[in-house]
Amino acid sequence: MKRLENKVALVTGGSRGIGAAIAKRLAAEGADVAITYVSSPEKAQAVAKEIDATGRKSLVIAADNADPEAVTAAVNKTVAELGRVDILVNSAGIFDARPFETHTMEDYDRMMDINVRAVYVAIQAALPHMPNGGRIITLGSNLADLVGAPGMTLYSMSKSALIGLTKGLARDLGAKEITVNLVAPGPTDTDMNPANGQYADYQRGKMAIPKYGSAENIAAMVALIASEEGRSINGATLTVDGGVNA
Numbered sequence: 454m455k456r457l458e459n460k461v462a463l464v465t466g467g468s469r470g471i472g473a474a475i476a477k478r479l480a481a482e483g484a485d486v487a488i489t490y491v492s493s494p495e496k497a498q499a500v501a502k503e504i505d506a507t508g509r510k511s512l513v514i515a516a517d518n519a520d521p522e523a524v525t526a527a528v529n530k531t532v533a534e535l536g537r538v539d540i541l542v543n544s545a546g547i548f549d550a551r552p553f554e555t556h557t558m559e560d561y562d563r564m565m566d567i568n569v570r571a572v573y574v575a576i577q578a579a580l581p582h583m584p585n586g587g588r589i590i591t592l593g594s595n596l597a598d599l600v601g602a603p604g605m606t607l608y609s610m611s612k613s614a615l616i617g618l619t620k621g622l623a624r625d626l627g628a629k630e631i632t633v634n635l636v637a638p639g640p641t642d643t644d645m646n647p648a649n650g651q652y653a654d655y656q657r658g659k660m661a662i663p664k665y666g667s668a669e670n671i672a673a674m675v676a677l678i679a680s681e682e683g684r685s686i687n688g689a690t691l692t693v694d695g696g697v698n699a
Contacts, residue, residue, distance in 0.1 A: 455483030456680040461535045463487045463528065465518060465575060466545025468497035470643035471592060474668035475542055478676050480504040480511070484540065487512035487531040491545075510535060518545045518571035519563060528578035538579045540679045543572045543591040548645065550604040561607065568611035572618065585629045588679045589622065591615050592671075593637040595694040601659055612637075616690055623688030632687040634678050639694020641666045661696025 462479045466472040467488025477500065480486045486504050490497040490513065497513045504511035512534050516527040531538055546568045549560065572591055579589075596605050597612035615635055622633040640656040642648040648665040657663040674693055677683045692698055 455481075456676065456682065457540070458483035460484040460539040460679075461487075461531070461537050462540035462542060462679070463489075463531045463538050463575075463579070464542040464544055465489045465516070465524070465527070465571070466491075467542075468493045468500055468513075470645060471638065471641060471668045471671050472542075472544035473500045474672040475544060475675050476500055477503050478669070478672035479540065479542075479679065480507045480509045482676050482680070483509065484679075485510040485512075485535050487514060487527075487535060489514045489516040489518075489527050489545065491515070491517050518567045521566075521570065521574045524571050524574045525578040528575060528582070532582045537582050537584060538587070539584065540588045540590070541575060541579045541583070542675060542679075543575055543589075545571065546592060548608055550608060552604055553606045556607055564607050564611050565614075568608075569614045569618075572615060576622065580626075580631075583631060585631065586684070587629070587631045588683075589626075589631065589633045590675055590678060591619065591633075591635050593635040593690065595637045595639040595692050595698050597637060598690070598692065599698045601697070602655075619690065620688045627687070630684070632678065632684065634683075634686055634688070635690045636671060636674050636678075637690050637692045637694070638666065638671050639692070639697045641668060641671060641693075643668055656697075659697045660694070661699050664695060666693060666695055 467476040468490035501511035
């Protein structure tokens with residue numbers, strides 16, 4: 454029997470990069486998987502096709518994490534189509550690195566709305582439909598713990614907020630045996646941060662193992678803590694960064 458047999462997962466931002474790898478891994482482990490996307494319907498449908506190929510159900514939902522009503526609607530559609538939400542993976546997010554003094558209030562609002570508020574909204578919407586023993590997993594960043602270069606302040610602040618959210622919810626939801634965890638990637642080879650990109654050598658120079666991780670590495674960690682094997686991992690930040698923060 455697969456580790457997530459007959460579970461239902463919702464992965465926000467599941468059309469590309471780490472989110473897509475997570476969605477496909479959860480399906481391979483036996484879950485039906487809903488994914489959200491903003492601007493890449495073709496990529497989202499390609500991920501759904503791979504989910505369907507495993508014999509599991511897929512659901513593709515257009516939803517912008519900047520819009521709290523869209524986030525809530527995505528959860529509700531998942532429940533309507535797939536029955537419930539056993540596993541919520543908050544993967545959607547944005548990155549903006551530049552000098553602090555150049556940021557505007559609009560930049561602040563967008564960063565916090567997408568990286569923090571949307572996570573809060575998705576969790577609130579999912580909880581009434583999540584059975585005891587559910588899983589809430591959010592994608593953070595190793596930059597929440599160690600900011601290794603200038604220009605990361607706003608992004609790091611948004612990801613740091615998720616640590617408090619994770620720890621608080623682990624306490625709040627413990628009686629229902631719902632675990633809440635944060636997976637914090639470091640340099641990971643995706644289209645947003647390719648291993649052959651402009652800043653890749655700099656990032657490798659910060660790593661104890663100077664080799665970019667893969668989206669599949671992150672997905673493997675998510676699959677573990679989503680499973681029964683991960684039931685005692687709760688309120689944790691699991692850093693997957695090749696030793697950048699060591």
